Amino acid sequence: MFLNKDIKISQSDNNSIPKDLIRKTDFLKHSVFSDYQTETEMLRYIKKLGDKDIALDRAMIPLGSCTMKLNATSEMIPVSWPEFSQIHPFAPKEQLQGYEKLLSDIENMLADLTGYSAISLQPNAGSQGEFAGLLAIDAFHKNSNDSERNICLIPKSAHGTNPASAQMVGLKVIPVECDNQGNIDLKDLKSKADKYSKNLSSLMITYPSTHGVFETTVKEVCEIIHSHGAFVYIDGANFNAMVGLCSPGSFGGDVSHLNLHKTFCIPHGGGGPGIGPIGVVDKLKEFIPSNHEKIKKVGPVSGTNFGSASILPISWMYMKMMGTEGLVKATQSAILNTNYMATRLKDHYDILFKGENGLVAHECIIDIRPLKEKTGIDIEDIAKRLIDYGFHAPTMSWPVVGTLMIEPTESESLKEIDRFCEAMIKIRKEIDDIQNGNSDKEDNPLKNSPHTAKELISDDWNHSYKRSEAAYPVSSLEDGKYWPPVGRVDNVYGDRNLMCSCPSMEDYN
Known part of the structure; x- marks a missing residue:
C-alpha cells in the first residue's frame, strides 16, 4: 500500500x-x-496531525454534558490483549470463560451502583440504551394488556435524544414545563399526569438535570408517575455526578442507561465508540434485550449480544482500580471542581441555573446573551478566542441558545481549572474593553480569533491591537503555547458551500 x-x-x-x-x-x-x-x-x-489538535493530552476539554475525563493508559492496555481483541462475537461459550467473568463483574458492579435488579450490556450507545429501556417499558404494558399506554412525558430540560427515542418506540411525546430555575414544574407535571393517566406509559427525566442542577423534588416526581401506573426512565447521561453518592433505583427510577464512554472512562472523542447499558427494576427484567438465538419478549437492539464488548475491559479496569472509595471521591471531586469554577466565574458571567442551595451539580451554564446585546460578542467569539488561550471550547448553545455549558470533570487539577478560569476572566476584560470603547467593535482579539502563527509573523499586521495581545494574552502561554492551524472559518458559508481540500481530480489520473 x-x-x-x-x-x-x-x-x-x-x-x-x-x-x-x-x-x-x-x-x-x-x-x-x-x-x-x-x-x-x-x-x-x-x-x-496530532499537533494540530487540542486534546486532553494538552489541555482540559470543558465540554458540558460530555464528561471528557481522563482515559488512563492503564485502563486502555487490556483492549490490545488478543484474549479480548481477537475473539469472534459469536464464538462458542467454552472459549469465552474469561469474557463471561468480565461481563458478569461489570453487570454486578453497575447493578450495585445504580440500585437496579438487572443490567443489559447490549446497547451500543446512550441513545440505543434509551431505545432499549423504552422498549422494555412498552413491552411490559403490552404484556399486561395495557397497550393503550402510549404517552411519554418529557420535561423541556431533558436530553435531546429522549423525544427521538420515545417516538422510535411508537410513543407520543408530551412536553412538561420547567420553572425559571430549570426544574420540572410539578404543577404542570401533575396536571398532565392526571390528564393522560389511562394512557400514560412513562416519564423521561435527566438527573442531575441537563441544566446542571440536582432537583430536590425528584422523589416526588417519581411518585407522581408511579401513582398512575407508569414508569420513570432516568437518563444516566449525568451519572458522573451520582456514582457512589446516590442511585436512580433507590429514589424512584425504573430504568436507566449509563454512558460507559463518559462516566466509566471509555474514550469517545470523534464520535465513538460508545456503550450504553441499561439497568432495570425487577419487574422489567424479562423485557431487557435478548440475543439473536433466543429471542424473548423483546428482541436484540444491537448486532451482538454484548454490544461493543471489546472495549468493556476499559470500564472494568476503571471500576476495579478505583474501588468504592475512589469512585465516591471522583464524584465528589467532579462536583467540587465545577462549583469552584462557578464561584470564580460568577462575578464575571451570569451562572444561568443554580440549585436551592445556590450550588450547581457537575456542570454549569454561563449566559452570554446579555454580553451579546451590549457588545456584539457572542458564544462563537468566546469559543474561538479560547483557542488562543489553548483551550477547547465548552458546549455551545445547548441546552440553552446563547450559553456555554462547562464540565471540568474530576480529572482536572486546581492548577488547570485556575488556568481556564483566568482565561475566561481575561476574555471578559477583553469584552469590557469593547463595551467601554477601548477596543474596536469589529477589529478586536475576539472577533479575529483564533490567531495563527503565520498571521502573527506576517509583515502585514493591520489590527488595532498588538501581536502580543493576540498570541500571549496571559503569561502562562509562554510555556507550551498551542498554535491553531487555521484562523476563523466562515461557518455559514462553509455549511452552504462544499470546499474540498483534497487534490484535484486530475491528480488521481
Whole structure:
C-alpha cells in the first residue's frame, strides 16, 4: 500500500469471489497513501496531525454534558490483549470463560451502583440504551394488556435524544414545563399526569438535570408517575455526578442507561465508540434485550449480544482500580471542581441555573446573551478566542441558545481549572474593553480569533491591537503555547458551500 507496488493475485486465490464482484478500478490512489514510505516518516506524519489538535493530552476539554475525563493508559492496555481483541462475537461459550467473568463483574458492579435488579450490556450507545429501556417499558404494558399506554412525558430540560427515542418506540411525546430555575414544574407535571393517566406509559427525566442542577423534588416526581401506573426512565447521561453518592433505583427510577464512554472512562472523542447499558427494576427484567438465538419478549437492539464488548475491559479496569472509595471521591471531586469554577466565574458571567442551595451539580451554564446585546460578542467569539488561550471550547448553545455549558470533570487539577478560569476572566476584560470603547467593535482579539502563527509573523499586521495581545494574552502561554492551524472559518458559508481540500481530480489520473 505504501510502496506503490502492484500486487498480482492468481485466479486460484480469488476464485471464491464472483467475477461480477471483483474490483476492476484502482484504489488508494490519494498521495497520502504513498508519501510516507518509512515508519519514521509515518510516525512524524501522525505526530504532525496530532499537533494540530487540542486534546486532553494538552489541555482540559470543558465540554458540558460530555464528561471528557481522563482515559488512563492503564485502563486502555487490556483492549490490545488478543484474549479480548481477537475473539469472534459469536464464538462458542467454552472459549469465552474469561469474557463471561468480565461481563458478569461489570453487570454486578453497575447493578450495585445504580440500585437496579438487572443490567443489559447490549446497547451500543446512550441513545440505543434509551431505545432499549423504552422498549422494555412498552413491552411490559403490552404484556399486561395495557397497550393503550402510549404517552411519554418529557420535561423541556431533558436530553435531546429522549423525544427521538420515545417516538422510535411508537410513543407520543408530551412536553412538561420547567420553572425559571430549570426544574420540572410539578404543577404542570401533575396536571398532565392526571390528564393522560389511562394512557400514560412513562416519564423521561435527566438527573442531575441537563441544566446542571440536582432537583430536590425528584422523589416526588417519581411518585407522581408511579401513582398512575407508569414508569420513570432516568437518563444516566449525568451519572458522573451520582456514582457512589446516590442511585436512580433507590429514589424512584425504573430504568436507566449509563454512558460507559463518559462516566466509566471509555474514550469517545470523534464520535465513538460508545456503550450504553441499561439497568432495570425487577419487574422489567424479562423485557431487557435478548440475543439473536433466543429471542424473548423483546428482541436484540444491537448486532451482538454484548454490544461493543471489546472495549468493556476499559470500564472494568476503571471500576476495579478505583474501588468504592475512589469512585465516591471522583464524584465528589467532579462536583467540587465545577462549583469552584462557578464561584470564580460568577462575578464575571451570569451562572444561568443554580440549585436551592445556590450550588450547581457537575456542570454549569454561563449566559452570554446579555454580553451579546451590549457588545456584539457572542458564544462563537468566546469559543474561538479560547483557542488562543489553548483551550477547547465548552458546549455551545445547548441546552440553552446563547450559553456555554462547562464540565471540568474530576480529572482536572486546581492548577488547570485556575488556568481556564483566568482565561475566561481575561476574555471578559477583553469584552469590557469593547463595551467601554477601548477596543474596536469589529477589529478586536475576539472577533479575529483564533490567531495563527503565520498571521502573527506576517509583515502585514493591520489590527488595532498588538501581536502580543493576540498570541500571549496571559503569561502562562509562554510555556507550551498551542498554535491553531487555521484562523476563523466562515461557518455559514462553509455549511452552504462544499470546499474540498483534497487534490484535484486530475491528480488521481
